[in-house]
Amino acid sequence: MNILIRTATIDDTQEIARLSSELGYPLNIEQLEERIPEISNRKDHVIYVAESDRQLIGWIHASVRLLIESPPFVEIGGLVVDQQHRGVGTGKQLVEACERWAAQIGVNKLRVRTNQTREDAVRFYTRIGFSQKKAQFVLDKKI
Numbered sequence: 001m002n003i004l005i006r007t008a009t010i011d012d013t014q015e016i017a018r019l020s021s022e023l024g025y026p027l028n029i030e031q032l033e034e035r036i037p038e039i040s041n042r043k044d045h046v047i048y049v050a051e052s053d054r055q056l057i058g059w060i061h062a063s064v065r066l067l068i069e070s071p072p073f074v075e076i077g078g079l080v081v082d083q084q085h086r087g088v089g090t091g092k093q094l095v096e097a098c099e100r101w102a103a104q105i106g107v108n109k110l111r112v113r114t115n116q117t118r119e120d121a122v123r124f125y126t127r128i129g130f131s132q133k134k135a136q137f138v139l140d141k142k143i
Contacts, residue, residue, distance in 0.1 A: 015056035
């Protein structure tokens with residue numbers, strides 16, 4: 001299978017939404033049409049898509065995180081690969097694209113957070129070189 005990794009465009013909105021729904025994250029198309037250009041115009045964010053036979057089969061979003069207590073790192077905010085195309089290296093290629101981007105901007109660490117219940121995701125990230133650093137709670141407050 002020939003996979004092309006490229007920067008996402010506004011034309012990818014429908015397919016990004018479709019793929020996100022596969023993981024249980026339905027997206028509002030109108031909001032996504034606003035978000036993609038806003039994110040894409042930032043130098044500290046990147047969105048890549050994976051394409052095979054002119055069909056979108058995956059996407060990844062990553063951004064630079066600046067924290068007081070640690071050097072900058074790139075964090076994967078989301079990664080989705082179409083169910084029918086998992087296990088053939090698409091996710092790995094998307095992560096590698098983010099690694100190259102991080103290196104280009106002078107950042108030498110990549111981080112990802114995943115729900116502990118997503119055991120397949122934990123296995124995937126471990127298999128491609130990530131190691132678990134800690135378990136934590138995520139707490140939100142509506143304001």
